[in-house]
Amino acid sequence: MRARVFQPLAGVAKGWGIRWLAALATVAVVSVLGAFTIRRALTSAAMLVERTPAALPGDGFTSGEFKLHSSASHDLSGLHVDVDDPHRASVESVSVNGDSAVISVRAGVLPGETTLHFAAPGFEPVQLKLQTTLDASDSVGDGTPDFLRLHDAADRAAFRGWFTLLAEAEYYRHQTLGEIDDCAALLRYAYREALRVHDSAWAKAVALPVAPSAGQIRQFQYPYTPLGAGLFRIREGSFAADDLNNGAFAQFADAETLWRRNSHFVGRDIARARPGDLLFFRQEGHNFPFHAMIFLGPSQIESESGGEPLVIYHTGPIGKSPGELRRPTLAQLMNFPDPRWRPVPSNPSFLGVYRWNILRGTD
Numbered sequence: 626m627r628a629r630v631f632q633p634l635a636g637v638a639k640g641w642g643i644r645w646l647a648a649l650a651t652v653a654v655v656s657v658l659g660a661f662t663i664r665r666a667l668t669s670a671a672m673l674v675e676r677t678p679a680a681l682p683g684d685g686f687t688s689g690e691f692k693l694h695s696s697a698s699h700d701l702s703g704l705h706v707d708v709d710d711p712h713r714a715s716v717e718s719v720s721v722n723g724d725s726a727v728i729s730v731r732a733g734v735l736p737g738e739t740t741l742h743f744a745a746p747g748f749e750p751v752q753l754k755l756q757t758t759l760d761a762s763d764s765v766g767d768g769t770p771d772f773l774r775l776h777d778a779a780d781r782a783a784f785r786g787w788f789t790l791l792a793e794a795e796y797y798r799h800q801t802l803g804e805i806d807d808c809a810a811l812l813r814y815a816y817r818e819a820l821r822v823h824d825s826a827w828a829k830a831v832a833l834p835v836a837p838s839a840g841q842i843r844q845f846q847y848p849y850t851p852l853g854a855g856l857f858r859i860r861e862g863s864f865a866a867d868d869l870n871n872g873a874f875a876q877f878a879d880a881e882t883l884w885r886r887n888s889h890f891v892g893r894d895i896a897r898a899r900p901g902d903l904l905f906f907r908q909e910g911h912n913f914p915f916h917a918m919i920f921l922g923p924s925q926i927e928s929e930s931g932g933e934p935l936v937i938y939h940t941g942p943i944g945k946s947p948g949e950l951r952r953p954t955l956a957q958l959m960n961f962p963d964p965r966w967r968p969v970p971s972n973p974s975f976l977g978v979y980r981w982n983i984l985r986g987t988d
Contacts, residue, residue, distance in 0.1 A: 786839025
């Protein structure tokens with residue numbers, strides 16, 4: 626009888642034991658999975674970088690794509706990319722899609738090595754070396770290296786805007802800069818300053834009378850090019866790598882050199898002139914026969930001018946006088962009392978409309 630009484634109880638105990646073992650096993654599995662998940666969440670993932678190409682030509686134009694992937698399928702949101710030397714490379718765009726990203730990097734014109742820094746929340750930072758190589762090409766054969774030619778239409782428009790604004794701003798100064806003592810000096814000044822980094826310190830130094838509307842030139846900034854401060858070609862011939870160090874370029878160039886070596890012919894019809902183009906004259910019998918003027922187009926400073934096209938130039942010394950800056954309208958120049966200074970095809974002293982070599986392009 627006792628055996629019969631306790632047999633059901635033994636079966637019940639056995640059933641509860643099996644259930645408890647199953648429950649304990651489930652808890653153990655959940656604990657292991659939870660610990661794995663927590664550990665995975667707390668562990669910094671790695672960014673795996675695949676870069677193409679390994680090097681970029683220093684032409685200020687070519688772009689390369691860098692692809693990133695998360696080693697643990699973590700989201701790359703918040704990815705930030707910096708470049709140590711913006712004159713060797715710059716970040717054009719960063720596109721993130723979940724656990725992968727594509728970064729477009731544009732080459733500068735300075736050859737050499739720079740470092741890219743990749744950082745995103747939850748990831749170990751990554752550094753990557755990028756090499757840019759010298760681009761010694763001269764696709765036109767005019768002596769100007771391709772790395773100086775402004776490849777992008779927006780850069781060419783920005784240069785024109787800055788070049789003409791800086792030249793016209795000198796007209797409004799009570800006293801011109803000491804370096805501007807003739808027509809070529811005005812061209813050199815406006816050209817050089819148009820290519821600088823236009824930050825607040827620069828703006829304070831030049832004291833422009835109006836806020837500029839031109840954008841920044843992205844391709845390069847003076848003097849951060851393989852030529853350094855030597856902007857102007859002063860020797861005949863096409864560009865070659867040796868020209869970086871053999872004196873083919875200089876900071877100074879007279880009007881004749883700017884005409885022969887640094888600009889190209891557009892035409893003798895003044896209607897073809899665009900803001901920032903140059904008008905060259907040759908007056909035989911003068912000690913300095915070559916003379917240059919800048920075609921401004923409509924004033925960027927004087928709204929009352931009504932949009933009439935203007936020209937600006939420095940006369941150079943006149944007798945014992947140091948000369949002066951003049952800014953006539955194009956109509957006034959076309960009817961100048963001395964016909965030798967009229968920019969018309971019938972004037973043999975008018976060499977024509979010229980354009981800076983760095984502006985050679987489709988526009």
